Amino acid sequence: MSLFDSGTLGSLATGTAVVILGSFGAHLAMAQDKEALIKNALSAAPPGLAETATVMDNKGDMLREGSGAYTCFPYEGGLTAAMCADAEWLTWGEAYMAQKEDYRPSGFGLAYMLAGDPSGGGASNIDPFATAATADNQWVVEGPHVMILVPDPAMLESMSTDPDSGGPYVMWKGTPYAHIMMPTGPRPK
Numbered sequence: 001m002s003l004f005d006s007g008t009l010g011s012l013a014t015g016t017a018v019v020i021l022g023s024f025g026a027h028l029a030m031a032q033d034k035e036a037l038i039k040n041a042l043s044a045a046p047p048g049l050a051e052t053a054t055v056m057d058n059k060g061d062m063l064r065e066g067s068g069a070y071t072c073f074p075y076e077g078g079l080t081a082a083m084c085a086d087a088e089w090l091t092w093g094e095a096y097m098a099q100k101e102d103y104r105p106s107g108f109g110l111a112y113m114l115a116g117d118p119s120g121g122g123a124s125n126i127d128p129f130a131t132a133a134t135a136d137n138q139w140v141v142e143g144p145h146v147m148i149l150v151p152d153p154a155m156l157e158s159m160s161t162d163p164d165s166g167g168p169y170v171m172w173k174g175t176p177y178a179h180i181m182m183p184t185g186p187r188p189k
Contacts, residue, residue: 038063040074043115044082053084075118079131085111088149096128096177103176109149116143116188125163128177138163140171144185147171153178 037057042050052068058076072084085093088109095103117123122141124130133139140163150156156178159170168182 034063037074037076040082040115041072041084042082045070045072045084045112045114049084049112070112075115075121079121079123081113081117081121082115083111083113085109089147092149092177092179099129101176104153105149105151107151109147109179111147111149113142113147114144114184116145116185117141119188123171125161125169125171126173128172128175141188142181143183143187146182146184148180148182150180156180 038055041055041063042053045053049068049070050072052066053064053070053072054062054066054068055064055072055074056062058073058080070084070086071090073080073082075082086109088105088107089111092103092105092109117140119141122133122139124133124137125140126138130137130139142163156170156173159168159180161170161173163169163171163181168180170178171181172178
C-alpha cells in the first residue's frame, strides 16, 4: 500500500484536519480558560480595584497586565482561593511558600478575598501549613473577607483569635504569617 492509495491519503487528510482544527480548538479553549481564570480572579476584588489589577495564575503566568497596585489570582482547585493582594501581601506569599521563619511585614498590607473560600476550601486558624481539618486545628471556611498585615505583631495582641467572635480576628497568631481576618459577609453553609 502506498501513501497515495485513496484510503491512506484520505486518512492522512482527515488526520491533518483533526490536528489543525484541534489546534484551533485548543487555542480557543485556552483563550476561554484564560478569560474564565481572569473573571474568577477578579471576583475577589472590589470593582474599582478589579479594573486596574494585574491578573496572574497560581504558577505565576501573566493572564492580564494591569496598571494598579494589586495582583489578583484565581481559584484553581485545592486550598487556593481567589485573592487580590498588594505588594506587601505578595512578599508575604513568597515568605509563606518558602516557609521563612524570619518574615516580618515591612508595612501594612491589604488583600481582598471577596469571593470567600470555595466549597471544600478553608484553612486552619492556628496552623499555617495544615492541609485539612482536624479535631483541634480550628478549621475555618470563611465567606467574603479582607486580610490585613501589620508591621508590628504587638498590634495584634488585643485582638481576638476566635473566628466565631462575629467580627475581625487574628489568624495564625504567634507565627510570622499572622494577619487580621475581617469578614465582610456570611460564611458558606
